[in-house]
Amino acid sequence: MNVTLHVWRQKQGAGKGRMVRYEARNVSEDMSFLEMLDVVNEELIEKGEEPIAFDHDCREGICGMCGFMINGVAHGPVPGTTVCELHMRHFKDGDDLYIEPWRARAFPVIKDLVVNRSAFDRIIAAGGYISVSTGSAPDGNAIPVPKEKAERAMDAAACIGCGACVAACPNAAAALFTGAKITHLAMLPQGAPERPQRALKMVLQMKEEMFGHCTNIGECEAVCPKQISIEVIARMNHDFIRASWSEREAPYRADQPAGEPSAGGCQ
Amino acid sequence: MSAIAVDLKVKQGFRFYESTIGKKVVMAVTGFILFGFVVGHLIGNLQVFGPPEKINNYAVMLRTVPAALWAARIVLLLSVVLHIVASIQLTKLKWDARPVKYQIKENVGSTYASRTMMWSGPIIAAFVIYHLLHFTFGWRVLSPHFDQHNVYNNIIYGFQFWPASLFYIVAMVLLGMHLYHGVWSMFQTLGVSHPRYTPWLRRLALAFALFVAGGNILIPAAVLTGYLKPVMGV
Ligand code: HEM
Ligand code: FES
Numbered sequence: 001m002n003v004t005l006h007v008w009r010q011k012q013g014a015g016k017g018r019m020v021r022y023e024a025r026n027v028s029e030d031m032s033f034l035e036m037l038d039v040v041n042e043e044l045i046e047k048g049e050e051p052i053a054f055d056h057d058c059r060e061g062i063c064g065m066c067g068f069m070i071n072g073v074a075h076g077p078v079p080g081t082t083v084c085e086l087h088m089r090h091f092k093d094g095d096d097l098y099i100e101p102w103r104a105r106a107f108p109v110i111k112d113l114v115v116n117r118s119a120f121d122r123i124i125a126a127g128g129y130i131s132v133s134t135g136s137a138p139d140g141n142a143i144p145v146p147k148e149k150a151e152r153a154m155d156a157a158a159c160i161g162c163g164a165c166v167a168a169c170p171n172a173a174a175a176l177f178t179g180a181k182i183t184h185l186a187m188l189p190q191g192a193p194e195r196p197q198r199a200l201k202m203v204l205q206m207k208e209e210m211f212g213h214c215t216n217i218g219e220c221e222a223v224c225p226k227q228i229s230i231e232v233i234a235r236m237n238h239d240f241i242r243a244s245w246s247e248r249e250a251p252y253r254a255d256q257p258a259g260e261p262s263a264g265g266c267q
Numbered sequence: 268m269s270a271i272a273v274d275l276k277v278k279q280g281f282r283f284y285e286s287t288i289g290k291k292v293v294m295a296v297t298g299f300i301l302f303g304f305v306v307g308h309l310i311g312n313l314q315v316f317g318p319p320e321k322i323n324n325y326a327v328m329l330r331t332v333p334a335a336l337w338a339a340r341i342v343l344l345l346s347v348v349l350h351i352v353a354s355i356q357l358t359k360l361k362w363d364a365r366p367v368k369y370q371i372k373e374n375v376g377s378t379y380a381s382r383t384m385m386w387s388g389p390i391i392a393a394f395v396i397y398h399l400l401h402f403t404f405g406w407r408v409l410s411p412h413f414d415q416h417n418v419y420n421n422i423i424y425g426f427q428f429w430p431a432s433l434f435y436i437v438a439m440v441l442l443g444m445h446l447y448h449g450v451w452s453m454f455q456t457l458g459v460s461h462p463r464y465t466p467w468l469r470r471l472a473l474a475f476a477l478f479v480a481g482g483n484i485l486i487p488a489a490v491l492t493g494y495l496k497p498v499m500g501v
Contacts, residue, residue, distance in 0.1 A: 006370075019370060072373035098371045105364050170382065172364035173287070203286050211427075212364035213287035213357045215381065216452040221374025231460045237288055244283045260284025 001027050001093035005040065007052055008100045012111040013212040017096070021054075033076065034059060034066065036088055053112040059084040061225060064160030066165070068113045069100040073221040074164035082162065084224040102167035106209045108176070117163050120177060127201035128181040130190050143189045153187035156180045158226040166219035171212030174218040178202050179232035182239055197245035203240045248263035287360065288456075290353045295453035297346035297353075302450060304343055305442070306475070309482045312422075316489070319419040319498045326418040351392065358385055380444035381452070387441040394438035401425055423497045426490035436484050443480025450475050 003024045010017025024040050031039070033054055041051035057065040066084045070076035076086045091097065099113065107115040145153075157180075165176035182199055185191030191198070214233055221230045272333060283289040311329075314322040330336055335372070374382065400406040405413030412424040428434045450472035454460065459468075489495045 069369060069371075072369060072371035073375055100369055100371070103365055103367050103369055105366055170377075171361040200282075203288055204282065207285070207287055207360075210364055211287075212361040213291060215384065216455045217377035217381035217448070219374060219376045230455070231462070231465070234455050234458050234460030236458075237291075237456055240286070240288050241292060241458055244289070 001088065001091070002037075003027060003028060003088075003091060003093070003097055004093045006096065007112070008109075009052070009098060009112055010101075010109050015144075017102075017109065018040050029087065031088045032059065033070070033083045033086045033088065038117055053110075053114050055114050056084055061085040062160060063198075064162040067102065067162045069098070069102070069167060071098050074102070074167045075162075077227055079222070080225060080227045082160075085225075102163050104163075104166050104172035104211065106172065106211050107163060107166065115163070117161070119211070120161050120163065120174070122209060123174065123178055123205045124181065125200050126205035127194070127198035128185070130185060130194060132190075145165035145188060146174060149187045153184050155231050156183035156187070156228060158222075159184070159228055160226060162225060164223045166173045166211065168219040168223040169188045169212065169214075170219065171215060173220075174206050174209070174211040175214035175233045175236065176224060176230065178206055178236075179230075180228050183232040183235040186235060186239060187192070195239060196247060199236060199239035199243045200247065203236065287357065291456045293353045294357075295351050295456040296448050297350040300342065300346040301350065302446060302453075302475075305446075305479055309479055312486060313482060315419065315422055315486055315495065319417075322419050323417060323424075331477055347392070348374060349396075351388075354385065378448060381448040384445060384448060387445040390441050391438060391445060394434065394441075397434065398438075401431065406487050420497045422486065423490050423495055425488040429491060430489035432491055434486050439480045439483040442483075443476040446479055447472055447476035 005022040005024055006019045007022060008017050009020045013030070022040055022044075024036055027036050027039070034054070037052060037054060044051045054068060055065045057063040061082045061084060064082075066082055068083060075081060075083050076090070078086055078090050081152070084102055088098055088104075101107075101109050101113045102115045105113075106119040110116050120182065159180035160176060161177060163177070166172055166174050169175075182202060186195050216230065216233070218230055221228060284293065312322070313324060314325055380387070397409075402425060403411045405412065405415065407422070410425055413421055426435070426436065451469050454465075454468050485496075
């Protein structure tokens, strides 16, 4: 099959870019979308042109590196699928495909389809962890975890941090990502001690990173390759509201550098 | 937010509202108050389908305790102001959050109503101002027959002027849409979600949206079709 691509090309360090048209010929329907781009890139290299830059790593839907918009939908038309796992059989011969990077102030374009998602790392650094003492490994079953709680934590932990939720959201909000991380730790006993502080710090960091606000419309869960439900956003709201009511001291202080949201850039 | 020097206590107080969730909580709580008012208002007004004295007496009753009337008005006014201020601040954030737009963007998971809250909201606000001038203050230009003691006739004369009815009906359709998303959304904002009852919250929102829009539209519709007529000498 043949498809026409319209790809966002932006030079590294350039503030602006533009859509460029490419013809992808003799595409096998068994190729993944990224393999199709690999073939296009090889032709470009042969012609002495700059190949299309896109992020990828595992190519099996688990690392969260890949991702761009195909015809206005994050990760393309198949629900619950990353672009690396999206196959060309889902497209028709002669299709026109518009390929754009994630668009958000918090995700500046590095080059072509590659965006900088360090803002997510800084949200995690603000509180998406548990503090554990070093020493010998504790007994695996020492802390009971109810099955249902473990399931909910696992469902949220499925988030691979790809950024499709931000890309699909009309407000460029990071609520599904942050909600997933907060829920993942909040459901487990190990996450309980830091639960209020975590919600406060991570939610404030979202704003610091210039993500927009959640309007509960559900575009994010519709494109999430891991099909995480917006229930995690309610969980985040719940934890944040509760922590705001009940906290007794400032959640971050000058002598607590790791959690200082203004540190912006700490990894 | 880099200034650690800022007094932490003061910062703590403002921090809740500073977050996007804090602003949304303000929208949800004020939205809930306005929603409660809208439902109560409709139930009161449906008395227009009873004998004319009924709604006229109801209007008198509402004004028997001026302190209560003003307390309610102040709470409502405050809610409207906070709701609008928060919505403008959030919209500003949203614009800043995506400086470069997509060439193509599809909506795959959201309702039309949920994406147009910033359209339905301001139009409802414009309608509310018009509505107050029309029926509460009885501005002569809009209500030439206005009589403070005959609410029944005011409603009927008011709606016999079809452009007024049309604006009213359009605004109520938009209010229905605003509530269809809003009544569900406020639970989510406040952190209430459960696979067992969240689907019911969505149905509840739909039911209220239909009730509020439908109930309110019934009144101008009844006037325009001649079902409700002005009465003399009440
Ligand atoms: C009778 C009047 C109104 C009622 C009953 C009402 C009710 C609500 C409710 C319940 C919500 C949901 C809050 C949430 O998502 O947590 C909401 C959201 C919203 N309202 Fe209103 N509202 C009214 C008037 C207005 C007006 C006058 C505006 C004009 C600016 C407005 C703009 C919005 C916007 C933009 C949202 C979405 C907020 C967001 O999700 O970010 N509303 N409204
Ligand atoms: S490349 Fe790892 S998820 Fe797609």
